[in-house]
Amino acid sequence: MSQVAFKERSVDCRDPQAADAAGLRPLAFLPGRRACRTWFALGLLAATAAAAVAAELPAAPPRDDSNSATEERLKRDVEYLSSDELEGRGLKTKGLDLAAEFIARKFQAAGLRSDLYQGTPYHEFRLYSAARSGAVQSLRMEIEGSEAQTLAPGDDFTSLMVTTGKAFRLPVVFAGYGITDPESGYDDYAGVDVRGKAVIVLRHAPFQGPAGRNHSAREAGHHAYIHTKLRNAQAHGAAAVLLCTDQRHLTGATSAQGAAVDPLLEVELSAELGLKPLPVVHCRRSWISRWIQQVLGKNLEELEQRIDATQGPASSELPGAKVAGEVAVVRPGRIVRNVVGVLEGQGATADETIIIGAHYDHLGRGGWGSLALSDKDEIHNGADDNASGTAVLLELARSLARRERRRRILFIAFAAEELGLYGSKRYVQDPLIPLDQTVAMLNLDMVGRLREDRLTVYGTGTAQEWPLWLAQAASASALRIVPEPSGFGPSDHAPFYERGIPVLHFFTGFHPEYHRPEDDAERLNIPGMRRITQLLMELLERLDR
Incomplete structure (x- = not known):
């Protein structure tokens, strides 16, 4: 029921x-009424007609x-x-x-x-x-002077939020963990302009050490939420978000090739939670790491370690880099x-x-x-x-x-x-x-x-x-x-x-x-x-x- x-x-x-x-009334429907x-x-x-019924039903098989x-x-x-x-x-x-x-x-x-x-x-x-404008169906990483690299949906990335529009091509900024915390003075968006750009954001929060430096456990939990990160990115004017799993939260399992397993999120984030519709994808860490290494000449894990050690941001624009995607207008x-x-x-x-x-x-x-x-x-x-x-x-x-x-x-x-x-x-x-x-x-x-x-x-x-x-x-x-x-x-x-x-x-x-x-x-x-x-x-x- x-x-x-x-x-x-x-x-x-x-x-x-x-x-x-x-x-x-008997035998009558009255318009607009429950009759x-x-x-x-x-x-x-x-009863009168029953006596005139000539057709015989076929014999049914015996049944208990x-x-x-x-x-x-x-x-x-x-x-x-x-x-x-x-x-x-x-x-x-x-x-x-x-x-x-x-x-x-x-x-x-x-x-x-x-x-x-x-x-x-x-x-x-x-x-x-529910009414859906579309999900990101294709994603391409472009670096000036290099051949574009295409990511496969489901294998290399998943689309997490429906969005309006049919296509996008945006400059890219690495925005650390995507956290802005005025109380502790920590801000991954300090010193970078992300308006109209795509931001790479690590999941979870910086490692705080045994003393819990700068953030209490409660604050860290709040800032680690994906919805909080997305709202913060939107508040700073970002036009798309590329989520990437941080090194500490990769699963303990390894693939046949010995690499850490990096499962992709498979959820649909709702605009009902105060989020505006924009492209949000979860990318394999291997792709993001390769991209940052090629553009900035830095290792993604080293950037994370720097944030953890200093409890300060390591955000940076990726010069000459763009992310392009197409949105399929579908109603699944x-x-x-x-x-x-x-x-x-x-x-x-x-x-x-x-x-x-x-x-x-x-x-x-x-x-x-x-x-x-x-x-x-x-x-x-x-x-x-x-x-x-x-x-x-x-x-x-x-x-x-x-x-x-x-x-x-x-x-x-x-x-x-x-x-x-x-x-x-x-x-x-x-x-x-x-x-x-x-x-x-x-x-x-x-x-x-x-x-x-x-x-x-x-x-x-x-x-x-x-x-x-x-x-x-x-x-x-x-x-x-x-x-x-x-x-x-x-x-x-x-x-x-x-x-x-x-x-x-x-x-x-x-x-x-x-x-x-x-x-x-x-x-x-x-x-x-x-x-x-x-x-x-x-x-x-x-x-x-």
């Missing part, structure tokens, strides 16, 4: 006066529908979807694609038609990262996929559609959305959220494929719910079946932790029939329904309700493992998932009348 919040506004359709005051629908008239029409066999299928599906192999089904993981392909195979095996989008079950859409993103399968209906109401949905994505290795207290890059398997709902979706597909249906049933496994309901939003923007032919949407999100037989159902006020039908369906599975009338909420039913479609969201409640690495399959109530599946089957019998 997403942590995205929605405003709450609903009408309880069980109250005829409230429904009438809200302008809600309720009723199926009573359609139910009579469908005992409670134990159903639970075994649910357990097998949910354990795979929440396994470490799928890496938490996050947006940046291969596991998200593995999950989509798994669901597609299960839809096909159940007998659903899945050649819906250019012969595939995949409703694809692109998710873009990723193709993600809703997985869709359909069972067609027969008879007078065959063109009407019931949607059953569940999101299959989760948080990957944490990051945004995670409530974990540590940042250990742990896999968040999302067994309850929402491998549980996806497993129930698959079991419903298997069961409903074996029954006659008067209405079309569309099964959708949504992607990118955790980021803000993107999968369901994209579907309602580009529906496979027109929304005016969609009579209801049932959403399964976090249905794996049934406790004390209590099942919360949101959206009970979005159609007049829901309370009665739910009570009837729940009695067969001995579940206690906790009704919530509102059709809004932080899950994939909300975009459908926004379009006036009656919805229900089934939910077994929050728990301490929500959005944490501990949300694993062994904590799930598999018999509870089977009972919820049975309730859905009972409800769908009424909805499909």
